[in-house]
Amino acid sequence: MAASIALARQITRVNINNTKICRLSTVCTDGAFCNASLKRYSDVAPSRSDPEPDVVESHNETLSNAQAHYRYIFPEILPNPDSTRRNKVCEMLERNDMMNRRSVLEIPEFYVGSILAVTASDKYAAGNTSRFVGICIDRGGCGLRAWFILRNVIDDQGIEIMYEMYSPMIREIQMLKLEKRLDESLLYLRDAPNEYSTFDFDMAEVPHVAGDHVPINPLKVKLRSRPWLERYERQDLKGVEDLGLAQKFYDRAKQLATPWEKYDIMKQYRATVTAEDQDEVFRDIHEKQQQIEQARIVRRRRKKLQSNR
């Protein structure tokens, strides 16, 4: 398969459990596969498994409904919630860079569970580009460090590529199927049978009307039997079928569970950007975002007209 040969050249890294966790060597040069210092997406925005409300309630009436939706659409625009590292000037400069990049490259709204096709420049691939199709199993990072991981299975070999969202090496991000899954992170697909993460490279785009509700795929995954990469019984996953473990595993999971943490307001406060600060950010980018949106619509129409001719 030509695609897999091209990919194999990009792949560097470990083979765990029949899964190649790999980086696009030309895109990711920071050396860390999953940098722990990067804040997780779920920390800065409401849980993705919550259905996105049609009308977002804003505590501030001056904030338009479109602006209130921004935290679902591009959560990485919010700064790192770590208050010791926050600086408004730095955040603003970083945001300008991000919006400038977004005006050049169309980064679609996507969620964990969506299926994307990414075309990136690659010096070592045929035609100097490589295209990869896969399901987004995780995303995170704040600001220009934002990243997402696509997973697919090619020739019975699990392939994952971590892309940097604002890297100039990315030429195109195409949304093939916009949907959410039941969990915020689908890393468990690494321990699921291959068919759950196999997607055709020639997959047709599933149309989605802008502004429509993003559908949630209620698929429940049947994991392979242990050993696993992680202890999934401790993660309170919604998108997996019964794990089929002995009772002692569940007992231990119950012992280690911290159900009180969701009531820890201080912890929540430290891990999130306050609503006031979010408003400030979204108001700041609103004008630029509207321009970008307008340009996108024009480009779409032009493309449609050309294809009709």
Add this chain to the structure above:
Amino acid sequence: MAASMRRLLPGNCGRFIQNVLPNERLLESRYSKSHGNTFQRTLPYVQFRMTHSPNTPAPWWTKKLDTSAPEDLTSDNEAFLQDMVEEKYSVDSPLKEGPWERADWTPRSVRCGLICRKIGVIPQWLNNGKKFYTTLLQVADNHVIRYTPPEINRERRRGSRTPNFGIQVVGADSADPRLFKAEYLGLFQEAGVMPKHHLSRFFVTRDAVIQPGTQLNAMHFSVGDFVDCQARTIDHGYQGVVKKWGMKGGPASHGATKFHRKMGATGGGGNMARIWPGKKMPGHMGNEWRILKGLKIWRINTKYNVLYVHGPCVPGPHHCYVRVMDTILPLRKRKGDGPKPPFPTWFADDYKDQEIPEEIFDESLHRFTASSIEFEEEK
């Protein structure tokens, strides 16, 4: 040689201590490390072991903060004080004397530096797609406060290792004068500027003198310059050997008794049966003056006075003050045949008829407004 002597600043682990009077030596051990006052007379290099440099200012320094209890002021009194402050400081203070004579830059000139604030670390990309991190340093409202010529410097600091340099004091971040004692406010009278939160001094050659009262901004450096960044490192407090020195400690289990994060043996037996000087042990970690040299400036934002400096490792925590100076590394500093830097600093008056762009980029740096990187087909 002279240029490199300028950087024998606090934070060096060795220093020159001979023929120093006992009481002077005591003073030095306590204060010179942090504040750069050196009492050295002669040059043999002796390894110097001492606890970390203290934060406390030297007793002979001007007292800074006015910590006297706030008086019970009526709102009228408050307003009156506010008016007084505004009246005194709101006028643009003209430089007291006419502009000082400006010399031409030579490769032997040493310019003044800037005091910046470290405001963040963000990634940037090169035109070839390589990603790297840059540290954002914002020039913190800098004004030149004072200049001491080399003759007086020599007189005051006998045995100074920088006898041929003048001292340029730079202040950062203007503040409410009501915060400070009168004697501290007196430091700023000569320059005629608002009192500053932070003062720092730079050793400059005689030709690089800047008149007190002059404002410094990010254009003092140009894109492509290499700079040295000096700051106090992150203060970790008292730490064990595992964190401080990266020792392995002991096993977590397998019968380890009270031996998990300890340092093991301290020395051998035989002839030198004792702990050798310099043994790495637990103790205070961080809060030391450190300098990172030869960092390239990739990008400058002239509107917000921000320098994008190479690498994520500029010393100090976020929001700390960083001293930024022209590098002393011989291969990276400006050569005589290349372009000259703004000298002694960048004056806005010289560029009145030119429009200064808001963002200045290095040629090889990717601009986010540019299209995606595409590689050409090899023939």
